[in-house]
Structures are given as structure tokens and as C-alpha cells.
Amino acid sequence: MSAGVARPVPAAADRALQHERGRGVLPGVQGAGADRDDEICRRLAEDLDGGFAGLVEAYGRIVLTVAARAAPVAEDAEDLAAEAFLRAYRALRRYDRARIRQLRVRPWLVTIVLNASRNARRDAARRPRTDPLAAGHEPVSPTRDAAELAETADAVRELAARLGSLPAKQRVAVVLRHVVDLPLSEVALALGCPEGTARSHVARGLAALRVAYGTAGARQGAPASRAEEKRRSDR
Amino acid sequence: MSRLVASSLEEALRGLEVRPSRGFVDRVIARFAPVAGPVGELYVAWTAIGISWVEVASPGGEAAFTARYRERFGRPIVRATRPLPGLAAAARSGRGRRLAYDLTGLAEFDVHVLEATLAIPVGEVRPYAWVATEIGRPRAVRAVGSALGRNPVPVLIPCHRVTRSDGTIGNYGGGPALKEALLRAERVNLDELAALASSGVHYVGSTTTKIVCLPSCRDVRRVAARHRRGFRDLAEAGSAGYRPCDRCRPGLRRSA
Numbered sequence: 001m002s003a004g005v006a007r008p009v010p011a012a013a014d015r016a017l018q019h020e021r022g023r024g025v026l027p028g029v030q031g032a033g034a035d036r037d038d039e040i041c042r043r044l045a046e047d048l049d050g051g052f053a054g055l056v057e058a059y060g061r062i063v064l065t066v067a068a069r070a071a072p073v074a075e076d077a078e079d080l081a082a083e084a085f086l087r088a089y090r091a092l093r094r095y096d097r098a099r100i101r102q103l104r105v106r107p108w109l110v111t112i113v114l115n116a117s118r119n120a121r122r123d124a125a126r127r128p129r130t131d132p133l134a135a136g137h138e139p140v141s142p143t144r145d146a147a148e149l150a151e152t153a154d155a156v157r158e159l160a161a162r163l164g165s166l167p168a169k170q171r172v173a174v175v176l177r178h179v180v181d182l183p184l185s186e187v188a189l190a191l192g193c194p195e196g197t198a199r200s201h202v203a204r205g206l207a208a209l210r211v212a213y214g215t216a217g218a219r220q221g222a223p224a225s226r227a228e229e230k231r232r233s234d235r
Numbered sequence: 236m237s238r239l240v241a242s243s244l245e246e247a248l249r250g251l252e253v254r255p256s257r258g259f260v261d262r263v264i265a266r267f268a269p270v271a272g273p274v275g276e277l278y279v280a281w282t283a284i285g286i287s288w289v290e291v292a293s294p295g296g297e298a299a300f301t302a303r304y305r306e307r308f309g310r311p312i313v314r315a316t317r318p319l320p321g322l323a324a325a326a327r328s329g330r331g332r333r334l335a336y337d338l339t340g341l342a343e344f345d346v347h348v349l350e351a352t353l354a355i356p357v358g359e360v361r362p363y364a365w366v367a368t369e370i371g372r373p374r375a376v377r378a379v380g381s382a383l384g385r386n387p388v389p390v391l392i393p394c395h396r397v398t399r400s401d402g403t404i405g406n407y408g409g410g411p412a413l414k415e416a417l418l419r420a421e422r423v424n425l426d427e428l429a430a431l432a433s434s435g436v437h438y439v440g441s442t443t444t445k446i447v448c449l450p451s452c453r454d455v456r457r458v459a460a461r462h463r464r465g466f467r468d469l470a471e472a473g474s475a476g477y478r479p480c481d482r483c484r485p486g487l488r489r490s491a
Contacts, residue, residue, distance in 0.1 A: 048311070049264075049301075049305075049311040049312060049313050050313060052263070052264060052311040053260055053264055053311075053313070056259070056260045056263050056264065057260060060255040060259050060260070061252065061253070061254055061255060064253045064254070064255050064259070065251070065252050065253045067253075068253045069251050069253065077253065078255065078256065078259060078262065079262075081255070081259070082259070082262040082263050085263040086263060086309065086310060089263075089309065089310065089311050090309045093305070093309070152250075155247070155250075156250060156251060159247055159248070159250075159251060160251055163248075163251070174248065175251075178245055178248040178249065179248050179249065179251045179252055180252065181249070206244065206245075209244055209248075210244050
């Protein structure tokens with residue numbers, strides 16, 4: 001399995017380098033995203049409440065997608081995402097300005113929403129359920145007609161269900177890397193593991209999904225070549 | 236057709252992204268605005284669910300208000316750029332019934348008390364015992380007083396319209412003077428109500444319709460003085476052949 005090769009655990013020096021990359025200090029590695037992170041954190045440090053709308057607007061998509069796809073719970077994904085942002089706010093109230101400016105904000109938010117979903121599931125397990133499972137969120141494109149939309153929705157549901165059956169670490173890794181497009185350094189921070197381990201979680205998750213998706217893909221069109229897939233997954 | 240089929244697994248995964256709905260940011264961040272109330276200015280805060288906190292404007296102003304809000308709710312709050320529809324009219328007229336409230340975090344009992352209180356019309360008052368009866372807890376009169384004392388949205392949910400049955404106005408979070416000012420601004424005739432109570436009259440009936448009301452019920456105001464008859468309690472009115480008013484619902488609920 002070519003995509004599943006785990007790299008050696010990075011040495012301390014490598015970790016420091018990754019840290020710099022993630023901060024956007026090294027040019028050309030990871031430009032715009034990190035610059036935006038820094039700008040948002042700078043505004044938060046100046047005016048927590050005034051800057052918070054910027055945080056929600058910039059990362060609502062990431063937090064909500066993680067809530068819906070990586071950490072599915074019975075409750076509404078937007079409720080969970082809103083709850084995660086409120087937890088983030090309560091934590092930020094206790095941080096001093098320097099700490100807010102230093103924040104690796106995307107992996108930090110992802111960690112919060114994953115914790116929030118763990119708590120929500122634990123609470124739900126203590127209470128008997130009375131309502132049916134909430135329907136998942138489907139992205140809707142207004143240009144597609146109803147039949148196409150239904151077909152797309154089916155495909156999305158199917159892939160989301162397959163994703164949901166992966167082991168937790170692989171599922172979270174795949175969602176962070178390939179659904180919300182976080183750099184591998186931030187996937188590693190969110191998972192609390194070295195970058196090589198994160199890469200391995202991503203690759204194994206993809207490989208498991210590909211087994212199922214390959215058959216569905218063959219029905220509908222030519223699947224991408226192995227080499228191409230490898231390139232994408234290592235991007 | 237083929238554009239529907241993602242050419243690779245990675246592309247299909249990108250399609251699993253979920254975008255927040257338009258109002259998502261309002262589910263996180265509360266808004267507030269100063270609003271002209273019946274007696275001076277109010278600060279009103281609301282979430283996506285509804286109004287969650289009201290204070291009578293005080294020295295220290297907005298900064299102190301938002302600081303207390305953050306401390307209590309742990310939620311960011313910013314000044315609203317657009318007014319909440321219906322808020323200005325409701326604050327001016329004292330008709331808070333058409334507004335939505337966010338009472339998240341309150342005990343169920345408190346929510347029931349506030350819901351019953353919200354139904355009290357402008358210019359009328361109800362005894363604490365009336366609220367207790369309305370929510371099906373007729374013995375919980377003191378608890379009703381405590382719940383009203385915790386009202387997070389005073390003036391709009393009119394806890395000032397709940398008064399003591401002895402004719403005095405009772406306690407108020409903002410002080411009894413404010414309670415009296417709010418009631419007088421609504422043209423509640425506090426002096427007449429106190430005079431009736433001190434002469435032992437807690438209910439007023441109409442000799443023509445044989446309907447008995449609480450003294451501040453708007454239906455009583457339409458009864459000519461010569462057709463009014465006072466009662467100490469509902470039993471006395473009942474034995475005289477009077478039935479309770481459907482509007483102000485003195486005494487037990489019909490279903491109870």
C-alpha cells in the first residue's frame with residue numbers, strides 16, 4: 001500500500017521547523033492561510049468581542065465541517081459548532097494578549113470542537129434518546145437541478161457514511177487534511193501527534209475509503225491513477 | 236452528468252465540506268442596543284433565539300452592562316448594527332408579548348413563572364398568588380416572588396405588574412420606587428387599588444353581568460361605579476352567583 005508508508009517520527013529540530021512553517025514564517029510554504037490567522041489573532045488580542053465575529057466568519061466552515069463530518073453526534077452540527085465557538089470565547093477571556101497573538105488558531109479550534117462533541121456524546125449516552133437522528137448537512141449548489149441534486153446528495157451521504165465508519169483518528173485526519181484542507185502540520189497539532197503519524201493516519205484513512213470508493217468510481221468513470229493519488233495525498 | 240462524478244476520492248472528499256448557514260454568527264455572538272423604555276433608557280441584549288438580558292440604564296453605562304453580560308453568559312456581545320424588529324415599539328408601549336425571549340439556563344419553574352407574567356396586560360396588576368395558580372403551583376407563592384426577582388428581562392417581561400394582594404406593590408429588583416414609576420407610567424391606579432385592599436376588597440364584580448374580576452382588570456374599568464360590588468374572596472362572590480372573568484382569570488384555572 002504505497003500511500004500508507006509512515007515516515008519516521010520527526011526529530012525535535014524538524015518539529016521546530018514545522019512549527020515555523022505553520023506560523024507562516026518561512027516564505028512560500030503556507031502563505032495566505034497563516035497570514036490570515038495572524039491577522040485574526042491580532043484583532044482578537046486588541047478587542048476580543050469585536051474580533052470574535054471575524055473568527056467565526058473565517059473558521060465557521062472548518063468548525064462546522066469537523067462537527068458534521070469528523071465528530072458526528074445526534075445533535076445538530078450547527079449547535080455543536082456554536083457551542084465550540086462559545087467554549088473558545090470562554091477560554092480566550094482567560095488568555096493574555098501575548099498568548100492570543102501566538103495562538104495556532106485552526107488546530108486549537110478543531111481540538112475544542114472535538115472535545116465538545118466527545119462531551120455531547122457522553123451526555124447523550126446518559127440520556128435516553130427521544131428524537132430521531134438529525135439529518136446530515138449537505139452542501140447545496142443552486143445551479144443543479146433536482147435529479148442531479150438527489151444523485152449528488154446520495155453520493156455525499158454515502159461517502160460521509162463510509163467516512164463515519166473509519167477509526168476515529170483516521171476519520172479526523174482525513175477530514176482535516178482533505179475535507180477542510182488543513183496543512184499536515186496543523187492536522188498533527190489537532191491530533192496531538194507528530195507530523196509523520198498524522199500523515200500515516202491520513203493515508204490509511206484514504207486507503208480504506210478508496211477500497212469502497214474504487215468500486216463505486218469504476219461504475220461512474222475512471223478512477224485517478226495510483227501515482228496521482230499518491231501525489232495528492234502527500235500534497 | 237460527468238461533472239457530478241468526482242474524478243477522485245480527494246475531490247469527492249472536498250464535497251463533504253459544510254458551510255454555515257447565513258445566521259450562524261448570531262448563534263455565537265449576542266447583540267445589544269440602548270432603547271427608550273417607559274421610564275428612562277434600557278439596555279437590551281439578544282441572541283439568535285431572543286432577548287436574553289435587560290437592564291435599566293445606569294451610571295457606568297454600556298461598558299458595565301456588557302461586562303455583566305459576559306460574566307453571566309460567557310458569550311461575546313457587540314453593539315447591534317441593526318435594531319431588533321419590534322423591540323423599540325414593545326419597550327415604549329410595555330407590550331413585550333410579541334417579542335421572542337432566550338431563557339436558556341433558567342430553571343423550568345422560573346420559565347413558567349415568566350411565561351405567565353408575560354401574559355399580564357399593560358396597565359393591570361396580578362397578585363403573586365395569581366401567578367402561582369396560573370402555573371399550577373398554587374402553594375408556591377414565595378417561590379414565584381423569588382423567580383420574579385431573578386427575571387433576566389425585566390420591563391419587557393413585566394414582573395413589575397405582579398404585586399402583593401394587600402395592595403402594596405411589593406419588592407422589585409430595581410427598587411420599589413422604579414416599580415411604582417413603571418406602574419404609574421402605565422396608568423395603574425395604585426392609590427385606588429391600595430384603598431380597596433385596605434377595606435378588604437380583593438375582587439370586584441359587576442351587578443349587571445354577574446362576572447367577578449381582579450380589581451385592575453380592564454373589564455372592571457368599564458363597569459359604572461354604581462354597578463360595582465366588592466368581594467373579599469372568590470367563595471363569597473361564588474355564593475352570590477358570580478362567575479370568574481375569562482380575561483383576568485381570578486382564582487383557580489378552569490382545568491385545575
